[in-house]
Amino acid sequence: MIPYDFEYYRPASVAEAIRLYGGLEKQGKSPVYYSGGTEIITLGRINLVKTGAVIDIKHIPECQVLGFEQNRLILGAGLSLTKLEEADPFPLLSKTAREVADRTSRNKITLGGNICGRIFYREAVLPFLLADSQVVLAGRDGIKRRSVHDVCNGNLRLDKGELLVQLLTERSYLELPHVSIKKRKQWETGYPLITVAALRKDDRIRVAFSGLCPFPFRSVELEEELNRRHVPLKTRVDQAVRRLPSPILNDIEGSAEYRIFVLRNLLEDVMEEMEGK
Amino acid sequence: MHPSSYGKIGLHLNINGEERTVTIRPADTLLDVLREHLGLTGSKPGCLNGDCGACTVIVGDLPMKSCLMLAVEAADHQVITIEGLNHAPIQQAFIEKFAFQCGYCTPGFIMNVHALINRHPQADCETVKEWLKSNICRCTGYTEIEEAVRSCLLP
Numbered sequence: 354m355i356p357y358d359f360e361y362y363r364p365a366s367v368a369e370a371i372r373l374y375g376g377l378e379k380q381g382k383s384p385v386y387y388s389g390g391t392e393i394i395t396l397g398r399i400n401l402v403k404t405g406a407v408i409d410i411k412h413i414p415e416c417q418v419l420g421f422e423q424n425r426l427i428l429g430a431g432l433s434l435t436k437l438e439e440a441d442p443f444p445l446l447s448k449t450a451r452e453v454a455d456r457t458s459r460n461k462i463t464l465g466g467n468i469c470g471r472i473f474y475r476e477a478v479l480p481f482l483l484a485d486s487q488v489v490l491a492g493r494d495g496i497k498r499r500s501v502h503d504v505c506n507g508n509l510r511l512d513k514g515e516l517l518v519q520l521l522t523e524r525s526y527l528e529l530p531h532v533s534i535k536k537r538k539q540w541e542t543g544y545p546l547i548t549v550a551a552l553r554k555d556d557r558i559r560v561a562f563s564g565l566c567p568f569p570f571r572s573v574e575l576e577e578e579l580n581r582r583h584v585p586l587k588t589r590v591d592q593a594v595r596r597l598p599s600p601i602l603n604d605i606e607g608s609a610e611y612r613i614f615v616l617r618n619l620l621e622d623v624m625e626e627m628e629g630k
Numbered sequence: 631m632h633p634s635s636y637g638k639i640g641l642h643l644n645i646n647g648e649e650r651t652v653t654i655r656p657a658d659t660l661l662d663v664l665r666e667h668l669g670l671t672g673s674k675p676g677c678l679n680g681d682c683g684a685c686t687v688i689v690g691d692l693p694m695k696s697c698l699m700l701a702v703e704a705a706d707h708q709v710i711t712i713e714g715l716n717h718a719p720i721q722q723a724f725i726e727k728f729a730f731q732c733g734y735c736t737p738g739f740i741m742n743v744h745a746l747i748n749r750h751p752q753a754d755c756e757t758v759k760e761w762l763k764s765n766i767c768r769c770t771g772y773t774e775i776e777e778a779v780r781s782c783l784l785p
Binding site for chain 2 (some may be wrong): 354355357358360361389390391394395397398407409411435454455457458461520541542599603
């Protein structure tokens, strides 16, 4: 049971959602956008999320788009991970999303909710970082498009009241060779020790990570080291590890030292597979 | 659904084919409402965190963990709970295959795999295993549960 009350709103348009947010904020209700809502409910139950109003975005048509416009895949933030997996327009996304939580939970967890969540793994963003996607954001100043790197690489950078509406990805990225591996401390369901997703574009390998730091990230400097093909792989991995951002997570899922140990092996596996593809 | 405000709201729900009206808090989960307001105690509270699956019900044609869903979100959907199954083949299969021990997790498992069988009547082993990962049985009767599911699938 959620131990406090909140109001529930179900806007039918992006403009209505933004208006609602502004009005509720002025009333001091600390509103939150609600998509799948799994995190708001589970953290709310133990008082780690408190809000006076939730704004359910799932009934906004733009948030449910799943299709192509010209040469671009458009995915609405309100799509469930199951729907994305079943439609499979972006195989790397399907593989990565399929490892989030479990099948029944993914019927509820949404793309936007996973990417904008407070729980910092946000694994669904990795394919978009690798594909240089764009995000469509709505806020007080209207609708704008920004690079996913500006908003989602590392800590999430959304302005107050800003709503992630869609993600746009060029069609040319969708079928590129890729790999997605999730390593857990134990079992087959749960948070990652490390998740790595990789994609090969123009004979260069791109990699993005979750579970290594308290944010998902892609690092151009780290990729530079990995792509020095004239250097032995073990040396490249050593150099890449030196380029990691900080801090490295050191928690119940695994110590920082253990994560780096697993990462070295993972990077070798990923590079061998991707260079062979 | 009546307009939301702090305090209670009136909500119409379709549960097991019946129209029901409840007066609830918008913050109430579907699990809270099923058990506390409608007396449908077949959906079990377990972890309340979306991990165990004991509270699974079918919303539309998908299994949902009712602890991870606000009751207001169910307003436009048909909800089926374990009480709404009427001698479904999977219920008999659970009996015949000894697919339960203490039984606490059983309603959640049955609702999940009932949805699986309806959506994927010829599901392969990988699909069955994938769906079963959503539920936890602490008596560890997984083999029998898997056998029960397989016995209900088309060849």
